[in-house]
Amino acid sequence: MLKQVLLLLIVSGCGAVAIAQTQPQQTIYKWIDDQGKLQYSELAPPPGVAYETVRKPTGATPGESALSNQQTKEREELARQEAERKEQAEKTQQEAQDQRTKNCEIAKKNVQVLQGDSQIVKTDATGKKVVIDPQQREVELKKAQKDADYFCNP
Incomplete structure (x- = not known):
């Protein structure tokens, strides 16, 4: 009888060790x-x-369950923050593209006006309106063409 109890204890102990070893370490x-x-x-x-x-x-x-919930909340918060950063970056990029398009239109209009035959009136540093001469017109046309090249070509 003592042998049977001893054998039962040995077998159950080995079983417990085997079960403990088969559970994955996470x-x-x-x-x-x-x-x-x-x-x-x-x-x-x-x-x-x-x-x-x-x-x-x-x-x-029970503590591990709380850690899993905390981990899930942290991941959700990180995902939310990443989505906000991505949305802000896209918004900034769209605003920059819109401004570039607007600048392109302005530069094209300036080139068109400077290539025309009409007089060009400009305001000088003192606030007086002055008609520009042909040399100034040529300088302004080069600037406008340079702006058009920059803003209209990606």
């Missing part, structure tokens, strides 16, 4: 990479990088 590492982005990985970060262990080996304790 350690999640959290760190900030060299570009300032928050990273999560099952692989350890590069040597010399400070990190934090987010999830310990499986055994599902």
